[in-house]
Amino acid sequence: MTENAVIFDLDGVIVSTDDCHYRAWKRLADEEGIYFDREINHRLRGVSRMESLSIVLERANRPYTTEERQALAERKNGYYRELINELTPEHILPGVMPLMERLKEHGIKIAIGSSSKNTPLILERLGLANYFDAVADGNAVKNSKPDPEVFLLAAAKLGIPPAQCVVVEDADAGVEAALAAGMRVIGVGTAACNPRATLTVDSLADLSWEELTPCFNGV
Numbered sequence: 001m002t003e004n005a006v007i008f009d010l011d012g013v014i015v016s017t018d019d020c021h022y023r024a025w026k027r028l029a030d031e032e033g034i035y036f037d038r039e040i041n042h043r044l045r046g047v048s049r050m051e052s053l054s055i056v057l058e059r060a061n062r063p064y065t066t067e068e069r070q071a072l073a074e075r076k077n078g079y080y081r082e083l084i085n086e087l088t089p090e091h092i093l094p095g096v097m098p099l100m101e102r103l104k105e106h107g108i109k110i111a112i113g114s115s116s117k118n119t120p121l122i123l124e125r126l127g128l129a130n131y132f133d134a135v136a137d138g139n140a141v142k143n144s145k146p147d148p149e150v151f152l153l154a155a156a157k158l159g160i161p162p163a164q165c166v167v168v169e170d171a172d173a174g175v176e177a178a179l180a181a182g183m184r185v186i187g188v189g190t191a192a193c194n195p196r197a198t199l200t201v202d203s204l205a206d207l208s209w210e211e212l213t214p215c216f217n218g219v
C-alpha cells in the first residue's frame with residue numbers, strides 16, 4: 001500500500017498562537033510608535049520572524065540598523081514567549097485531535113511543518129512534544145514559506161515522497177509553499193477562501209473523512 005502523510009502547520013492550524021503573535025507585535029509597535037493593525041498582522045502569517053519585522057518596520061518613520069532590528073526581534077520574541085507559556089492542551093483547536101488520532105489509526109504519518117523557532121516550546125505546552133512522526137520547523141530551515149523547504153524537510157524526515165503528502169495550512173504563504181513542494185493542501189481558517197488550495201474548510205472540526213481521503217494518492 002502507498003504510504004501517505006499529513007503535514008500540519010502549527011500557528012493557526014493546531015493552535016491559535018497567531019493571536020499571541022499579533023499581541024506581541026502590537027506591544028512592540030506601540031512602544032516604538034509604529035502603526036500596526038490586524039490587517040498588517042495578516043501578512044505575517046507563515047513568514048519568519050525577521051521577515052515579519054521588516055513588514056512591521058515598513059510603517060516606521062526612521063531606518064533601523066541591523067543591531068536594532070536584532071534587538072527588536074528579540075524583544076518581540078520575549079513578549080511572545082510570555083504569552084505562549086500560558087498555553088495548555090485545552091488550547092488545541094477543535095477537530096485537531098480527533099483528526100490526528102484517526103490518521104494514526106489508518107497508518108497515515110503525521111508531521112509538523114512550521115516556520116516558528118518556538119515550535120518545541122509550543123508542542124511541549126500543548127502536551128504534543130512526542131506526538132508527531134517528524135517535526136520540521138524554523139530552527140532547521142534557511143528559507144521561510146512560501147519557499148517549500150520546511151515541507152520538503154518534513155517529507156524527507158518521514159521518508160515519504162512529497163506527492164504523497166497533504167499539507168494543512170492557514171496562511172497564503174504556506175499554501176504556496178505546499179504547492180511548490182508538489183503537495184496537495186487543505187486551507188483552513190484564514191486560508192479557507194484561498195482558491196489555490198486543493199480543499200478548504202473553515203475549521204478542521206468541519207473536515208469529514210470522506211472529503212479528506214481523495215486528497216491522498218492510492219488510498
Ligand code: B16
Nearest residue numbers: 010011044046049114115116117118
Ligand atoms: P517565531 P507557522 C509562523 O508559524 C507564524 O505563522 C508566523 O506569524 C511567525 O512569524 C513565524 O512562525 C515565526 O515564528 O517568531 O516563533 O519563530 O504558521 O509556520 O506555524
Ligand code: MG
Nearest residue numbers: 009011012170
Ligand atoms: Mg500558520
